[in-house]
Amino acid sequence: MVDLVFTAEGVDVERYAAVPTLIFKLRITSTPLDADVRNVLLQCQLRIDAARRRYGPADQERLAELFGEPSRWRETLSSMLWTHATLQVPAFEGECVAGLPVQCSFDFNTAAAKYFHGLKDGEIPLSLLFSGTVFYRGAGGLLQMEPIPWSKQSDFRLPVSVWRNMMDLYYPNSAWLRIDREVFDELHRFKHENGFTEWDHALRALLRSPPMESMS
Numbered sequence: 171m172v173d174l175v176f177t178a179e180g181v182d183v184e185r186y187a188a189v190p191t192l193i194f195k196l197r198i199t200s201t202p203l204d205a206d207v208r209n210v211l212l213q214c215q216l217r218i219d220a221a222r223r224r225y226g227p228a229d230q231e232r233l234a235e236l237f238g239e240p241s242r243w244r245e246t247l248s249s250m251l252w253t254h255a256t257l258q259v260p261a262f263e264g265e266c267v268a269g270l271p272v273q274c275s276f277d278f279n280t281a282a283a284k285y286f287h288g289l290k291d292g293e294i295p296l297s298l299l300f301s302g303t304v305f306y307r308g309a310g311g312l313l314q315m316e317p318i319p320w321s322k323q324s325d326f327r328l329p330v331s332v333w334r335n336m337m338d339l340y341y342p343n344s345a346w347l348r349i350d351r352e353v354f355d356e357l358h359r360f361k362h363e364n365g366f367t368e369w370d371h372a373l374r375a376l377l378r379s380p381p382m383e384s385m386s
Contacts, residue, residue, distance in 0.1 A: 172306045172316055173201040174210070178298055178326035183336040184271065190340045192333075194270040194298070194326070196257075203264040206307035210259035212318070214270060215299040216252040218285060219325075222295035232288035236281060249297070252282045270298075276337055277348055286333050293327035300324075 177197040184191040200207055225233065230240045237246040255272045275283055286294065300322040308314040349357075361372040 172205045172304055175199045176300050176324050178324040190274040190336050192272045196268050196270050199265045208261050209305040212257045212302040214255045217297045218250050218252050219295040219297050221247045236284055289330045291330055293329055296326045298324045
């Protein structure tokens with residue numbers, strides 16, 4: 171039987187991916203150390219442990235949409251799912267270091283993106299929960315397999331600056347907002363009818379227009 175231990179040791183930004191991607195540096199150690207691991211099909215669930223950091227007044231204001239008023243945070247501040255990632259680890263003996271690619275969304279309709287954007291500095295407390303299958307050579311050279319239990323995990327503190335630098339790299343001075351298709355069609359008509367060449371110009375014009383009177 172082979173047992174694996176996973177340790178998240180660092181993170182880098184993948185500069186040339188199709189979408190914003192972080193590469194988590196994973197150290198994988200086998201027990202026994204001389205185990206002949208042939209392949210690991212690894213699955214990882216990444217969770218945000220929001221209660222494991224402090225929040226200043228500015229953070230609390232920006233995160234009110236997620237967690238409500240600070241007086242309720244003892245009840246509402248809890249772990250939340252960020253995303254899932256997969257990795258195929260090639261053969262190794264004893265120990266190896268692998269890069270786990272994690273694609274990141276900039277859609278502000280997702281709780282994780284709202285949370286990341288709401289923090290200006292500090293670190294994001296994460297839990298990486300692992301599962302999957304390990305293939306190894308057992309006694310007599312026979313190929314064997316073992317499931318990786320969900321109890322395998324590693325804590326990691328992601329610097330907010332890393333996430334922000336990544337988004338600035340992929341979307342310089344930009345943000346994403348998903349809207350209803352009918353609303354988009356109305357906005358598109360407004361942009362065309364008023365001769366705007368940029369979406370920013372159309373949105374600014376709407377923001378500066380007098381508020382609509384409430385319907386009786």
